[in-house]
Amino acid sequence: MPIDEGLKSELAKAGVFTTTLESIYNWGRRSSIWPLQFGLACCAIEMIAAAASRFDLSRFGAEVFRPSPRQADLMIVAGTVTKKMAPQVVRLYNQMPEPKYVIAMGVCAISGGPFKQGYNVLKGIDRYIPVDVHIPGCPPRPEALLHALMTLQRKIDEQTTFSQFEGEPTNRAYDSHDGEFTVPTLGAHDIEPPFNPEVWKPAQIAKGTSK
Amino acid sequence: MVLTPYEYNYFVLGVMFILAICFAVGPLIIARLIGPRKPSRTKNATYECGLVTRGDAWMQLKIHYYLYALSFLIFSLEIVFIIPLAVVLKSAGWWAFFSMSFFLLILSAGLVYEWKKGALEWD
Numbered sequence: 001m002p003i004d005e006g007l008k009s010e011l012a013k014a015g016v017f018t019t020t021l022e023s024i025y026n027w028g029r030r031s032s033i034w035p036l037q038f039g040l041a042c043c044a045i046e047m048i049a050a051a052a053s054r055f056d057l058s059r060f061g062a063e064v065f066r067p068s069p070r071q072a073d074l075m076i077v078a079g080t081v082t083k084k085m086a087p088q089v090v091r092l093y094n095q096m097p098e099p100k101y102v103i104a105m106g107v108c109a110i111s112g113g114p115f116k117q118g119y120n121v122l123k124g125i126d127r128y129i130p131v132d133v134h135i136p137g138c139p140p141r142p143e144a145l146l147h148a149l150m151t152l153q154r155k156i157d158e159q160t161t162f163s164q165f166e167g168e169p170t171n172r173a174y175d176s177h178d179g180e181f182t183v184p185t186l187g188a189h190d191i192e193p194p195f196n197p198e199v200w201k202p203a204q205i206a207k208g209t210s211k
Numbered sequence: 212m213v214l215t216p217y218e219y220n221y222f223v224l225g226v227m228f229i230l231a232i233c234f235a236v237g238p239l240i241i242a243r244l245i246g247p248r249k250p251s252r253t254k255n256a257t258y259e260c261g262l263v264t265r266g267d268a269w270m271q272l273k274i275h276y277y278l279y280a281l282s283f284l285i286f287s288l289e290i291v292f293i294i295p296l297a298v299v300l301k302s303a304g305w306w307a308f309f310s311m312s313f314f315l316l317i318l319s320a321g322l323v324y325e326w327k328k329g330a331l332e333w334d
Contacts, residue, residue: 025245068259088261094253161245179249 022162029073029099030061030156033149036072036092037065041079043106043139050142060149069095074152076145077131080108080115081122083191090183093129098173101156103148104131106139113138127195129181130172278330282322289318 051057066072069092107113112123133148159171184191258264
């Protein structure tokens with residue numbers, strides 16, 4: 001941190017409020033996470049419930065569901081991603097402006113869930129796009145989505161954008177990646193490529209380490 | 212410098228004008244300075260529903276759409292007039308009924324003309 005915490009609290013006692021551009025910027029970003037309005041399966045119903053009055057997503061500044069990726073900050077992948085739908089999901093992610101975040105909601109979006117053995121089901125959206133928060137559950141309750149949103153807010157709070165002390169900014173919007181993730185295509189037998197090696201690697205069985 | 216009340220009013224207006232410009236332009240400048248810019252081919256594509264853009268947005272539409280839309284507009288307006296009349300027809304009396312009939316007659320003449328001219332044929 002560029003400002004010493006002890007000094008900050010000492011100044012606060014004397015009635016001097018100090019802050020950093022970073023904190024203000026992150027406060028603004030985490031208080032207005034606008035999700036992209038789309039649902040893929042049953043988890044979307046829970047997402048709708050979370051947005052409605054009982055669970056009230058607007059308490060976290062995230063009630064503005066945008067029908068266009070151009071205006072969205074957050075992609076909630078709510079439901080089973082079929083192999084036919086995966087290219088569209090990745091393309092929508094590519095069309096969202098930086099900074100952008102992804103919540104994989106429910107076991108289907110995480111790993112394929114109960115449909116993992118299905119020939120047409122993608123085994124987790126994190127094979128193609130970087131997922132920030134995973135929510136387990138089938139489907140997760142709206143409270144779980146709220147918790148995921150709060151987790152994401154904590155993550156945004158930790159990100160650095162302007163601080164020159166820690167090297168490359170941890171806010172992905174300002175790093176050197178060009179923002180274009182490979183959009184898979186439907187091949188003759190399977191979706192191609194089967195995963196994006198930039199964001200996901202298959203689990204390796206380490207040989208000879210366990211006895 | 213002492214301002215007369217007349218000048219003072221315009222002074223307030225001027226300050227308001229400058230503040231309004233700052234309020235509108237300020238966020239744009241801040242966004243320009245610190246906003247991340249990562250344009251890419253997919254992001255700059257025209258279509259935004261996740262599908263690949265096909266063709267051109269400047270394709271030609273058939274002129275018949277215009278005539279159909281116009282006919283639809285006339286008939287929908289007709290309904291707007293007829294339904295309130297139907298609700299109060301008993302109290303409105305025969306005079307209202309004949310007025311509406313005359314109105315419908317004029318519209319029907321238009322429809323007959325349209326029909327004869329072949330505007331309703333698609334091909």
